[in-house]
Amino acid sequence: MHLLYAFLVLLSLSYGFHPTCPGRCSCDSVYSVQCYRLTELPSTLPSTTKKLYISHSKIPRLQMSSFTQMLALEDFILLASGTESVENDTFKTLSTLKTLELCKNNMLSSLVSLQSLMLDDNNIESVAGPLALPHLKRLSMENNRLHLVPASFFTSLQSLQFLSFSGNFLTKIPINLPKSLLSLKMERNQLKVVRFRDLKHLEHLSHLYLSENSLSSIDGAQILANLTTLELSQNQVQMLPLRLPARLQKLDISNNLIQRVTAQDFHDLRDLKHLFLDNNTVSLFEAGALQMCSQLSNLALEQNLLLSIPLRLPGTLARLDLKGNAIQNIAEMELKDLKQLQVLNLRNNKISALDLKVLEGLPRLRHLYLDGNPWNCTCSLVRAREILKAKGTDVRGGQCAAPAEQQGESWMSSKKIMRQCEHHLHLTEKNKETKKKSKLEEHSRINMDDDYYDYEID
The missing domain is CATH 3.80.10.10 (Ribonuclease Inhibitor)
Structure with missing residues (x-):
């Protein structure tokens, strides 16, 4: 026992x-x-x-x-x-x-007809392949904990069109991606470099999202011939990407470290419609840098270091955002070609006056944002307001910085300023009438003398 x-x-x-x-x-x-x-x-x-x-x-x-x-x-x-x-x-x-x-x-073996698989927010740390879903078109694994995706994972996903690995810990774009891909989302990862040669087989890819990574440069994207959207916001890019795809329609490179914009950067982008360069450190914007972008309709340049509005912008622009720069004046020559412009944002600059000729040269302007500037509230500015109202433009104005008696008043709505300008206008018109009457009397005397001499000649 x-x-x-x-x-x-x-x-x-x-x-x-x-x-x-x-x-x-x-x-x-x-x-x-x-x-x-x-x-x-x-x-x-x-x-x-x-x-x-x-x-x-x-x-x-x-x-x-x-x-x-x-x-x-x-x-x-x-x-x-x-x-x-x-x-x-x-x-x-x-x-x-x-x-x-x-x-x-x-x-998933019995789900051979599955077309969409969403595995977001599951704390998934690893995946193994192949994933035997031959008809799958959409796969999303956002906000997990992936550090690596093996190449074998995609072997049986040859119908996949939309793929998202956003919000993981990936340091490189997975290789052996399906040739059928139309859209690839890789935001909020830890990418430091993109090897476009590993993506050259993606001949149908049209949308690539790389925002919120650690990229310092982008080069060679032209290999993706059908790419129309490229998003690079919130990286560490210091220069505009070299050799971009000719069919690109949207480029978002906001929240980076770009300082210069030159014509060479956009020489071949004739299809570009939307360009986001806001929240950079752009201080040099070469005149005519975007002239080849003959379809550009939306240009965002907020929160940069511009001292003036860039010259020779495309006449196709419908929206121009220049908020938060250091612009002091608006010259007629800067905006004279923008006959299609509908929205102009000039908030938080250093502008004190508006040129009436500038406003007259923007026939389609519908929204004008002017608050946050040190306005000199003269009667000329009030006349500008009347022109804008007559055009049907929705104006968001600001407070007067000068003269001293007008400080704190809103130049778009102050009745006090209106009364002063009406009084000033009345005096001005009265002086004009007096001068006109004097000239007529003088001209009349001359004519009478001429008549007298004419009679004498006869």
């Missing part, structure tokens, strides 16, 4: 014997259980189990009732166990669960 007891003790030490340890399982401690060749999840586990590892089994379905007693479970690993489906809310009761791995199963 003593010999048998000693044997059982040894057996419990070597094989994880535990009074509630299920068959085909090894309970390494009161916290960890490993099982092999099961046909269902174990129904009796130590209540203290924190880690459950199951491998090489035949468990076709996971359901909530199997987990209701696992209140302490933190790690659940199910490896190569033929699992094909998971019941809704299966893991709902596992409030302590930290790790969930379902590798090498057949959970």
Whole structure:
């Protein structure tokens, strides 16, 4: 009897014997259980189990009732166990669960017709391939914890058109991406460089999103001949990208470190419609730099270091944003070609006056933002207001900085300024009438003298 007891003790030490340890399982401690060749999840586990590892089994379905007693479970690993489906809310009761791995199963094998798969916000740390979904067109794995995506992952995804890995920890764009891709989203990762030669097979790619990474330069994107949208906002790019695709329609390179804009940067971009250069440090904008962009309608240059409005902008512009620069004057020659301009944002600059000829040269202007400037509220500015009202332009004005008696008044709505200018206008018109009358009388006398002499000649 003593010999048998000693044997059982040894057996419990070597094989994880535990009074509630299920068959085909090894309970390494009161916290960890490993099982092999099961046909269902174990129904009796130590209540203290924190880690459950199951491998090489035949468990076709996971359901909530199997987990209701696992209140302490933190790690659940199910490896190569033929699992094909998971019941809704299966893991709902596992409030302590930290790790969930379902590798090498057949959970999607029956979904051969699946076209859209969204796996956002799941704390997924790794993926393995291939993912056997031949008809899948849209895959999103945003806001997970991926550091690497193996090339084999995409082997069976040859119909994929829309792919998003935004909000992960990827340091490079995955290779072997499906040739069928139309859109690739890689925002909010840790990219430091983009090797466009690894993407040259993506001949249909039209949208590429690379915002909120750590990119310092972009070169060679022209290899993506059909790219129409390129977003690079919130990186560390110091120069405008070299060799951009000729078909590009939208370029967002806002919130970077760009200082200069030259004609060479945009020489071949004849299809460009939207250009976002706001929140950079642009101080030099070469005259005519965008003249070749013959379809440009939206230009954003807010929050830069411009001292004046760039010269020879495309006449196709419908919106021009210049908020938050250091512009002091608006010259007629700067805006004279913008006959299609509908929105002009000049907020928070250093402008004190408006040239009436500038306003008359903008026939389609509908929205004008002027607040945040040190306005010199003369009657000339009030006349500008009347011109704008007559044009039907919605004007968001600002407060007067001068003269002293007008400080704090709104030049767009102050009745006090209006009364003063009306009085000034009345005096001016009265003086004009007096001068005109004097000239007429003088001219009349001359004519009478002429008549007199004419009569005398006869």
